[in-house]
Amino acid sequence: MNLSKPYLTTRSLQPENQETPIQFIKNNIISERLFFRRNHFSYPNLTYSSYWLPVNGHVRNPQLFSLQNIMSLPSKALTVVLECAGNKRSFFEPKVFGEQWEKGAISQGVWKGVPLKTLLQLAHIKEGALEVVVEGYDVGKRTDTDKVYSYARSLPIEKALHEDTLVAYEYNGGPIPFKxxxxxxxxxxxxYGMASVKWVKQITIVNRAFSGPFQTVDYVYYPKKDSDEGxxxxxxxxxxxxxxxxxDREILTTGVHEINGIAWTGKGLIVKVEISTDSGQTWTEVKLRNKDQYSWIDWSYDWEVAEKGEYTILSKATDSHGRVQRKEPYWNRKGYGYNGIDRIKVKVE
Structure with missing residues (x-):
């Protein structure tokens, strides 16, 4: 191992959950080696040679696609950020159970594939279709039951038919890595990344709400500790x-230091990032770069510090829908969607 290069931070091994060392990555396209890994079960066993994708359910013309079929259809490539819903879970107060992700359950790269809409149109969706269920080959027992489940999620029909929802087969110009x-x-x-089902096994159009455990038990905001109300x-x-x-906790000298980072959103674009170097008493708007539709943006600020001491640095993003990073995150008992103002502390000597 080359110790001069960053490597993943392990959160668990069975199943494998590893975090991107986001603080040490300068590129906006994350390599396979450093892309975060989030699994609910062990990796599936499947082979390229016997791979077929059924599209069935509430349709008039069920389909069975080979990989060659799919790769011959009109495709598109998009730079997309994927963030685990549990990213930054370790920062919640009071603490919550689950993988204690810090800032690295997020990565991005260039995904190429066929719009899901294309496959659904070939199957001719019947009137009354409500959701599209996507099932993966990963399977196992959950911690809350002895039952065996495959990982499956549904999308509302409108999101499934969005032109940029993809069934992808390439990442950064090569086949999607197995993991x-x-x-x-x-x-x-x-x-959030839980919707981007891996190792797609089957696509089923349904005319009712899907009730699988990764839809109705997990990946739900529960605002109360002891009840499901709300x-x-x-x-x-x-x-x-x-x-x-x-x-965080770095020791600096007096002088000029670059403060930099990333910002992202699920609605519109990031239009403003502000930082504070005095614990939030004053805020300064910073420079933004690469405003792409589905990727994070880079931001930076040159901080001139003349006085020694301890400093709390904060960052706060605003998107084009007027959504602002919260002073206090929306607490929920499973620890999803943390978006409290980011903060670090440094010491200037």
Whole structure:
């Protein structure tokens, strides 16, 4: 191992959950080696040679696609950020159970594939279709039951028919890596990563609400600790930002230091990022770069500090829908959707 290069931070091994070292990555396209890994079960066993994708259910013309069929259809490539719904879970107060992700359950790259809409149109959806269920080959027992489940999620028909919801087969110009969903995975821009089902096994159109456990038990905001009152589904990413440099608890000298990071949203575009170097008493708007529709944006600020001491640095993003990163995150007992103002502390000597 080359110790001069960053590597993943392990959160669990069975199943494998690993975090991107986001603070040490300068590129906006994340390599396979450093793309975060989020799994509910062990990796599935499947082979390229026997792979077929059924599209069935509430349709007039069920389909069975080979990979060659899919790859011959009109395709598109999109740079998309994928964020685990549990990203930054470790920062919630009071603490919540689950993988204690810090800032690195987020990555992005270029995904190429066929719009899901194309496959659904070939199957001729019947009137009254409500949702599209996408099932993966990953399967196992949940911790809350002895039953065996495959990982499956549904999309509302409108989101499934969005022109940029993809059945992807390439990542960064090559086949999707096995650990990230080879040979096919769903890519749902602007939604948290749980919607982008890996190792797609089957697509089923239904005329009722899907009630699988990864839809109705997990990936639900429960605002109360001891009851399900007020529960709402996890869907669109919240507006968010992360400080990449300096590192939390870093020791600096007086002089000029670059503060930089990323910001992203599930609605519209990031239009403003502000930072504070005095614990939020005053805010300064910073420079933004690369305003792409589905990717994070880079931001930076040159901080001139003349006085020694300890400083709390904050970052706060605003999107084009007027959504602003919250002073206090929306607490929920499963720890999803953390988007509190990001903060680090540094010491200047």
């Amino acid at each position: 990230h969903g080879f040979p096919l995975r769903l890519i749902v821009p602007q939604w 529960a709402t589904p996890v869907t669109t990413m919240r507006v968010n930002s992360s400080i990449k440099k300096p590192l």
